[in-house]
Amino acid sequence: MIRLPQQNLPKNAQNQLNTWQNEINGLKDYAARVAQAKKAFAQRNKPKNSTFRQVRQTLTQMCCAARRCGYCEDSVADEVEHIKPKDLYPEAVFVWENYLYACGQCNGGKNNKYAVFSDKTGQLREIARRRGAPVVEPEQGEPVLIDPRKEDPMDFLEIDLIDTFYFLPRYSLDSKGYQRADYTIEVLRLNDRDYLVEARKEAFYNYRARLGEYIKKKETDTPSEQLNPMITALQRMQHPTIWKEMQRQQQLLPELKKLFELAPEALTW
Structure with missing residues (x-):
């Protein structure tokens, strides 16, 4: 997992994403925004959609090696992944900076798993919505998952080059940095595969x-x-x-x- 290079979308594609995002944001009810975000993304994230062709082309240019996954760096990237899940954050469903090209194993495994350091308590709080649970806004807080679009994962992670070749947290056990590293390793199953x-x-x-x-x-x-x-x-x-x-x-x-x-x-x- 490595920091991805910053790259802008072509202006026409960025403008179209902004328009679609404004449509979602204009809905007053949170549950309605979630439902429409999921529906609209599924409809538009298609090979024939010119905007998402440009999204995929630009994400490909940002990948390491020959279109490798932005999380595991190994398997081919073929899915547009929302770093902040669209089911929880409809306000980010068409936000370019929230996209990452991922493989199915990483994207499917991560799914809607997400956690924050609660603004109320400061504690790590898993906010994934269970099936059938009320569609209400998630608790506010600082994201726990390391975001390779905005951060350098190597500030939080290191690799054992001598023996296991596991990803390991760089920070001390009682630190927020350790929790972020440990959570990211676990959610993406970087050592379990x-x-x-x-x-x-x-x-x-x-x-x-x-x-x-x-x-x-x-x-x-x-x-x-x-x-x-x-x-x-x-x-x-x-x-x-x-x-x-x-x-x-x-x-x-x-x-x-x-x-x-x-x-x-x-x-x-």
């Missing part, structure tokens, strides 16, 4: 091999026009969080320290 953990491990070895190959070429005075494509290819690999973690932990792991000493410029890639 064995294939994700294995993929992160493989990515570590692949990044390390690519860096070693670059160093060998560099030491034979290979010209920059041949080295640059190697750098670009490394930067477009899956699981870029692994690479960023390698850069961050390189002083702690002898094998990485040696590689980065031979190619210190790689710390800026």
Whole structure:
């Protein structure tokens, strides 16, 4: 899970989203706004809809690697995900900054799970609406889920590069940062899917091999026009969080320290 680059929609698409959002916001009743938000999104989020074609094209450009999921960085992204669920926040159903391209496993698993730090108590409060429950506005508060459109997840998360290749909270156990990291890991099942953990491990070895190959070429005075494509290819690999973690932990792991000493410029890639 990595910070996604900021990119604006084409103006015509942004204007159309604004128009649709204003239609939802104009409804006075919250339950009516929820119902219309769900209906309108389902109707418009179609391949033939020109606005959502532009939404998907722009989200694709923001993805890591070859259209990888904005949450797990592994599977193909093919669903327009609402970071703040539209069932809870109809005022964000057509808000561009609330969109992320996700895979079905992440989007379906997350579903409408969402939590806030309550404005009243400061405590973490799960606000997902149960089936059949009254459609009332959720409790107000600061979002718990890490938002890669607005935040750098690596400020909250780290990866064990030695053994498990699990995501772990960076903050102390009693902190709000720890709760946010732990909640995000749990809701997105970043450690519960064995294939994700294995993929992160493989990515570590692949990044390390690519860096070693670059160093060998560099030491034979290979010209920059041949080295640059190697750098670009490394930067477009899956699981870029692994690479960023390698850069961050390189002083702690002898094998990485040696590689980065031979190619210190790689710390800026």
